[in-house]
Amino acid sequence: MHLQGKHALVTGGGTGIGLAIAQALAEAGAEVTITGRREAPLRAAEGPRIAGQVMDVSEETSVEEGVAAAVAARGPVQICVANAGIAEGRALHKTDLAFWRQMMGINLDGCFLTIRACLASMRQTDWGRVIAVSSIAGIRGLKGAPAYSASKHGMVGLMRGLAADYAGKPITFNALCPAYVDTNIVSSNVEKIMQRTGMSQEDATQAMVGVNPHGRLITPAEVAEAALFLCGPNSGSMNGQALQVAGGEM
Incomplete structure (x- = not known):
């Protein structure tokens, strides 16, 4: 229960990796807000120390209002997990601007908006953990999916830039890169x-x-365990890293 008293916010938390991370954080004692665009999965995922908040990470107003509501209900966000995203492959010559912007708008813009909103309250506390769920495609690139790879590379770059900005402060920024x-x-x-x-x-x-x-x-629980490690009592020196959960892929 080492996270007791901490408020965690997990985007895309109603299913899959996000839900596994939310459940792991709750089991460690955190009060967890899970967000998503659809209310039904959020309500189905609610449980002890897990509450849902409808929020669309691609819409600035929705993110600002959603995070503000979560802070009002459960206090400052001290663990921010930017997990919401989409994955679709498409050759570049078949990629129109609408597809490109949708990929960036949800994956990269959504990560930026979520972290920016959460930092507003996190910076007022004495401890914080920010985790972006990127992908192995954010490190090595994925054949047939250049837009997706670019969005996930951007998330890793954002974490590294923030880690440099906040070096020496009690907030860490890391990316998880599952296959x-x-x-x-x-x-x-x-x-x-x-x-x-x-x-x-x-x-x-x-x-x-x-x-x-x-x-x-890979199981969602394996990714959740890596997230839990980044929030652990001896995690302060893990900062600006892209942690691969990829079964040995290099």
Whole structure:
């Protein structure tokens, strides 16, 4: 219960990686606000020390109002997990400006807006942890997904810039970079690969699983454990890092 008394905010917290992180933080004693665009998944995910707040990370006003409501209800945000995002591959010559802006607006702008809003209250406290859920694509690039890779690289760069800005202060900034995780996003992308290439479901799934060197999908709980470590009692020297949860992928 080392996080007792801390308020954590997790975007995209109603499902998948975000929900796993929210549950891990709550089990460690934190009061957790989970956010998302859809109310139903948030309500389904609520539980002991976990409360939902409807918020769209791509809309500045929604983020400012959503974070303000969370702070009013549960106090200053001391753990900010910018997790909300979308994942879709598309060749660059097939990428129009609308697709590019949607990818950046949710993944990168959403991360920026969330962290900026949370820092307003976090900076008034004596301890803070900021985690951006990027991707292995934010380190090495992902074939067939240049827009997605660019958005995830941007998140890593944002964390490194903030770590430099706040060096010596009691707030750390780190990115988590998982490879393919067993979530609805993977399931959705399997369908898209099937439609685009004519692959069978088994082959489309293997095309994604095969990227992970250990030959399986990563579990959301494994990513959550890494987030919990970054909020742990001996985590103060982990700052500006891109922590890979990728089954050995280099």
